[in-house]
Amino acid sequence: MLQAGDVMVLVKRRGDLASLIVARLYAEGVPVAGVDRLRLDAPLAVQDLLAAIRFALQPDDDLSLANLLVSPLIGWTQEQLLAGALRDGGSLWRHLRRTDSGAVEPLSRILRRADFATPYRFLEELLSGELDGRRKLIARLGEEARDPIDELLNAALSFEHVATSSLQRFVEWFDRGEVEIKRDAGASGGAVRVMTAHGSKGLQAPLVLLADAAIDPANSRRDIVAWSPEGHDGASFPVFRPRSGERGTPVDDAVAAIDRRELEEHWRLFYVAATRAEERLVIAGAPSARCQGVPPPLSWYSAAAAAFDALGVAQGRASGSLPA
Template structure:
């Protein structure tokens, strides 16, 4: 007996999307014979969905849960049955998609579903009852088979091992004396120590683990020192991207050890770190604090249909359809996953009291009714999800799952697979002998036996008079107006104040301005006594400035401007740096990012830095492009903060001088939009 069970795809006979004609007989088996068991002969494996390495004997373990040892490697926490099933499913799906030398392209369409065409990855939706190890394993196997896959629909970002390893590196950079965290980092793929090597170093030590590692020297010390140095004055995104793509080759190491399923969490962590940089002073310590304060969960839009296989729960698939739907864990026994907590509605209490569920033989009479009600609700939800899952399929539905040694070759009677298998048997669906079991196929035909049993209900349904459709249902919806492209204030006119001549000198001036902006963003949070050293280290490291003289010039200018008391409000701790703003001004969207934003109860100050070497000393000498830009910012802020006085200023760092735009100037250069 093999470890996986599966059905070939069935084809819906109805033309409407998401309507499966197998549902009525399935309902009859649920309502009429819920205690029946699927026979051992019918719970089979076909020759391509089955065990690639021989059957799994009953004596190999006491349950279906995780087992370690053997050649499972990093997947030892997943049962062998699930590993075999996920690999078989991914291989068969690859063949259906026409990928590889052994491809068996599957055609879809026709019969009211459009032109006949080959199945594509975007046509496939894989559904599971719950998010867990099987969903992640299927994603990994699809990656390994070269099948485009979008990953699971919902991801807890602090759960994947790859993310935990990267966070361990960040915590080490901030606190190297945390022995437990350092030990986790050492045995991670980023460093690659074995458990034995860690014990050899950690067990005989008489101090901190970091001191013992430093004493050993070698490549490990070089790698850890590089991680520490990378954390100095870089944003969280730059830190993690440096670990992954730099000399440490963290991405390659993580994927080699953890598999392709680690790629998705890694990229999501980078996206989260990049989004975090929109906050003021996005230090690595702040990122870790933000990350640890709550569960960072990535939720993909279920309505978005990428050109890749989608993996999600049956519950999350509500409202969606796909040409092919695969129910990947249909052999799960609902009785084996009962809730461990029940709500006891005790007499005299307004709210239910949560209790651990006792064993069946130990249930007191006072809890019997509540337990029975909980079981009824759970079973109703179990069958409701089957209905949802089956009605997602537009053309083809594949049902299968994994059987471990505890099942002893028998599919649970109340599993999704068991219910559908009994319905197909009642329909006299032809069964084909396959290696390891029996495979049934059904294409929407209705034998006479079923028609006689269910005919009365069908006649009553078709005899019901149809209600007239409302007029609005037949009228096309009015077309929505296309919103105009947002206006970027920085694009209001060409800036003719750039330093000539063009070419290398112009590029050098632009790079100089970028570095100064970065220093103005980071340095105000650093205490003044350490500001120059911090600026020089950032320029030499993350800034990539090897010229010591250029670093001195940039540090002098940035620190001089920040320390100038005339600009104290601009660089105050509560001022927002690189603040994005967006508003609708006279029917036009104005959006941009301001260098500095100070928000008070009665006024708002917006300041933009200008780093050109020619600094005007009066507004009359300022380029009009700069004035139009600030007027647009002021107009947007007036919409965002109604009733507050809006002040705008241009800080020319070369002088340095802060030019404040008066109300007349702002009104004169305020953008005027044509209707």
């Protein structure tokens, strides 16, 4: 019998589709390990905790306070925020204090700790103290929130080893970086794995789904190309990709070489993705509006369809057949 840990969902690149797949699986109650790598500032749990830090640093920052109020940490609904934020003037925090809102006490507890706690201790008290933040965040956002929460704590500890342990410096340090969470892709833990085709090298699963096989590589090319002019000892310079009416310049050769390498990588990734399945491979994708519902000729989907047609395989007759 097929289990969640037997399924691997592959995408060509990380993006909104991978996050949407994870969210939909959670909504359906399917165990999912989440994407194999993600920016630490992207998960909602991290954004909620950072909103608490930003509020502690600047209580009159209305945006941070509003984000904190509707987060699981405080638990307001959007309707409560709209009703509670109505005022003639002044900051939202001052207004809440005047109206004696029920949110004032937990917010005041957050402010009282801002001047005394290190970044790690501040976060840990939010998560495990009276506010019970860890339970609230996981209850609303799912088990997927656990890893980002732990990684944010690890980042706070790492920061305290290299800089003065203040909340302001921590936020500035965090905002400058691009901290990523990298999960152990080989261990499914009984959950669906969602990852890039490149990250799946060396892994296999009974059922593999290629979720974005209708991507047109011709529409996914980089806008900036590296060009090495003659007489500059191989030094390269970033230039914008010429438009169709700007062709006929020395940059053309560099553009053609880059396009050729990217197309070769496109097909190498398809080989990697298509050979991850132990038993069944599902090739799927949604063509862009520009394609008018027809998969692009250079997409993985079209390549697989052409191969099946050449082999005389009818749709729905083979384990690896294209979905209707």
